[in-house]
Amino acid sequence: DAKTTQPPSMDCAEGRAANLPCNHSTISGNEYVYWYRQIHSQGPQYIIHGLKNNETNEMASLIITEDRKSSTLILPHATLRDTAVYYCIVRPTNRDDKIIFGKGTRLHILP
Amino acid sequence: DAGVTQSPTHLIKTRGQQVTLRCSPKSGHDTVSWYQQALGQGPQFIFQYYEEEERQRGNFPDRFSGHQFPNYSSELNVNALLLGDSALYLCASSLWDRYMYFGPGTRLTVT
Numbered sequence: 351d352a353k354t355t356q357p358p359s360m361d362c363a364e365g366r367a368a369n370l371p372c373n374h375s376t377i378s379g380n381e382y383v384y385w386y387r388q389i390h391s392q393g394p395q396y397i398i399h400g401l402k403n404n405e406t407n408e409m410a411s412l413i414i415t416e417d418r419k420s421s422t423l424i425l426p427h428a429t430l431r432d433t434a435v436y437y438c439i440v441r442p443t444n445r446d447d448k449i450i451f452g453k454g455t456r457l458h459i460l461p
Numbered sequence: 462d463a464g465v466t467q468s469p470t471h472l473i474k475t476r477g478q479q480v481t482l483r484c485s486p487k488s489g490h491d492t493v494s495w496y497q498q499a500l501g502q503g504p505q506f507i508f509q510y511y512e513e514e515e516r517q518r519g520n521f522p523d524r525f526s527g528h529q530f531p532n533y534s535s536e537l538n539v540n541a542l543l544l545g546d547s548a549l550y551l552c553a554s555s556l557w558d559r560y561m562y563f564g565p566g567t568r569l570t571v572t
Binding site for chain 1: 494502504561562565
């Protein structure tokens with residue numbers, strides 16, 4: 351089973367910040383949180399990852415709560431091209447553990 | 462760097478037939494994972510290969526088998542195809558402690 355829980359869908363107005371939540375209450379101390387997105391049946395695309403601290407790159411920001419039980423992916427200025435399914439996953443630290451995807455959040459950007 | 466490549470992009474098979482899908486990992490990556498994604502669902506983990514051995518397996522029957530070659534490329538074989546095997550098959554490569562890169566997928570239709 352997936353170790354993360356996400357809302358099935360969200361809407362966001364174009365140009366506004368999109369905030370996508372993820373719960374991972376059973377995360378272990380050294381497991382990373384990763385975010386991917388999938389646009390219309392293409393292969394999932396890596397967005398960002400983090401362990402404890404907040405992270406930012408050219409695509410997005412990742413805010414992880416202090417207890418690490420939840421996180422939020424922020425797309426600062428959403429465009430229509432950000433319409434996709436966003437997956438939050440917990441990456442195990444043991445190489446032999448499986449990386450399990452949930453159903454993700456379908457983000458609709460409204461013009 | 463071509464990234465992760467998969468072949469073929471699409472194929473149509475008949476129930477009972479066998480199929481082989483191929484994946485070339487991103488340059489420098491030694492680990493390959495395979496996922497099955499049915500329409501509207503998140504990717505489901507099939508198995509993972511590194512050092513030419515299957516290291517982890519998801520909840521898939523023995524009809525699904527794989528192989529990794531010395532150059533780290535990989536094949537996914539599915540025997541005795543069922544209608545329910547129709548899906549997008551995704552290959553992802555990584556170094557064990559780094560994020561996965563996904564290929565564009567192979568769309569398999571079983572009729």
